[in-house]
Amino acid sequence: MVRIVVLAALAGGVSVFAFAPFEYFLLGQVSLALLTRLLRGVRGARAGFLIGWAWGFASFVGGVSWLYVALNRYGGMPVPLAGLAIALFCAYLALFPAVAAALFVHFRRGAALRQAALFAGLWTLGEALRGWLFTGFPWLAIGYSQTPPSPLASFAPVLGVYGVGMLLALVASLVALTAWMKVGPSATGWAVIVVVGVAGHQLGKVSWTVPAGEPVVVALIQTNIEQGLKWRPERLADWLQTNARLAREHAADLVVLPETTLPLLADRLPAGYLDELARDARAGGGDLVLGVFLRDAQGGIYNAALSVGASPSQTYAKRHLVPFGEYSPPLFGWFYDLVDIPMSDQTRGAPDQAPMKLGGQRVAVNVCYEDLFGRELIRSLPEASLMLNISNLAWYGDSFAQPQHLQIARMRALETGRPMLRSTNTGMTAVVRPDGSVSGVLPPFTQGALRVPVQGYEGLTPYARWGDRAALLLALVAVGAGVVGARRRQPVDAPKMASGQAAQQQFPCKRD
Known part of the structure; x- marks a missing residue:
C-alpha cells in the first residue's frame, strides 16, 4: 500500500x-x-x-x-x-x-x-x-x-x-x-x-457573442510597486506621484490602475489629488479606473474601484473577500497575532452592482480573487460588454500565482464570451479575448502600460444563462x-x- x-x-x-x-x-x-x-x-x-x-x-x-x-x-x-x-x-x-x-x-x-x-x-x-x-x-x-x-x-x-x-x-x-x-x-x-x-x-x-459598440483604446497600467515598501508611510508620496505620472503618460479612452494602487483610504488622500487624476483623464478624452479603499458612513472599509474622468464618477466594492487576508473568520482572531496584514478588516460590497458606463462600454469590474468564481461574475450579464479585473499579486512574489491567475482569467473570458482586461501591480497585466487567447501581456515585475484597442461584446453564452x-x-x-x-x-x-x-x-x- x-x-x-x-x-x-x-x-x-x-x-x-x-x-x-x-x-x-x-x-x-x-x-x-x-x-x-x-x-x-x-x-x-x-x-x-x-x-x-x-x-x-x-x-x-x-x-x-x-x-x-x-x-x-x-x-x-x-x-x-x-x-x-x-x-x-x-x-x-x-x-x-x-x-x-x-x-x-x-x-x-x-x-x-x-x-x-x-x-x-x-x-x-x-x-x-x-x-x-x-x-x-x-x-x-x-x-x-x-x-x-x-x-x-x-x-x-x-x-x-x-x-x-x-x-x-x-x-x-x-x-x-x-x-x-x-x-x-x-x-x-x-x-x-x-x-x-x-x-x-x-x-x-x-461564436456565442457578437461585437457591441465601437472599440475603445485601453491602457492597463502595471505599477510594479514592491509589496514590502508599499505600506511604508515615508514612501506614500512617491507612490502617489508614480500613479499620477503613469496615468498621465498613458492617456486612453479607458486607463486602469491596479488593485489598492493607492494604499490608503480615499478620504485621506491629499486635497485635490483625485481632482488632478480626473482632469488628466478628461484631458486625454477618457476615464480612469483605480483601486483604492473607500469608507462608508458607518465606518465600513471596502476594497474598491473608483472611476474619474469624462464620465460621472462610479464605484465598485469587492464582494467576495479573502478569509484571513481581508476579514477574519469566526474564532480565528488569533491568526492576526501571528501576521501583519494591512487593511485586514474589510466589509463586503453589495451582491448586485451595476457595470460602470465608461467610454461607450459597460465595464463589469471584479477585484483580484473574485474572478475565481464564474457563477458570481455572470451576475453582471448580459449588461456588461467588457470584464475588468484589477489585482495585486505582489503578495506572492515571483511564483506560479501570476501565470495561474492569468489562466483563470482566460477561462472566465471563455465562459462569458467577453474580453477580460487585467491591470495588476506586478503581473500578469493582459488583455484576454472572448475565445480565451491572450492578445497582449506585459512582462511581470516591470513598470509600464499595455495600450491596445478592445472591442466590447454582447449576448449570452449557455454558461452565462x-x-x-x-x-x-x-x-x-x-x-x-x-x-x-x-x-x-x-x-x-x-x-x-x-x-x-x-x-x-x-x-x-x-x-x-
Missing part, C-alpha cells in the same frame, strides 16, 4: 504541470488516468481515501505553495509556522479528492463507461464543493488546465470550468479503464472519447447512475470464488 500511495502522490505532482506556467494540458488527463488506475487496484473506501488524499496533497503543495510567500515574507509569520500553515491548508484541500476517490472505490461496478462516469461525476462534485465551502477555494480546479489550445476549452462557454473538468476526468478514466485495464468491452469507451473530441471541435466554431447548474446536474446524474448500478449488480470486485487461491489471483493487490 505504501508503494501505491507514493505513486498517487507522484501522479498528483504531475498535475501541476498541466497548469500555467507550464500548460502541458495533456498531463491533466495523464494524472487522472494514473489515479484511476491506482484506485482500480485496491479494495475498500479507506484505501481509496488514502490514495486520493495523497494525490491531492501533492497536487496542492506543488500548485499553491506560493501562499507561503505571503505568510512569511510579507506577513511576517515565522518559517516553521508558515510551513505548517501551508501543510495544514493543503491537507484540508486534499480531503475533497480523497472523498471522491473513496466513494469511487466503494461504488465502482459494471462496464468501463459506468465507472468512468461515476469517477467524473464524483470528481466534479468534489471540486464544486471545494469552490463553495467556507466561501470557497476553487484554485487548481482541473478544468483550468484546459485553456486553449486544449480541445476541451470549447466546452467552457457551455458547461464552465467544472464541466470542462468533468469531461477531462471522464476521458482520462475511460482511457485508463478501456485501453489500460481492459474493463469490459472497449468499443463504447473509445466511441465516447471520439464523440467528446468531435463535439469539442464543432463547438470551437460557434445556466451558470454551474448544467455541469452539476450532469455530475449528479452520473453519480446517481453509478450508485444505482452498484446496488443492482453483484460487485465485480468480490465475485464468488471456489477457492482462496482464485480470490488471490483476482486481487493481486490484496497483500497491500
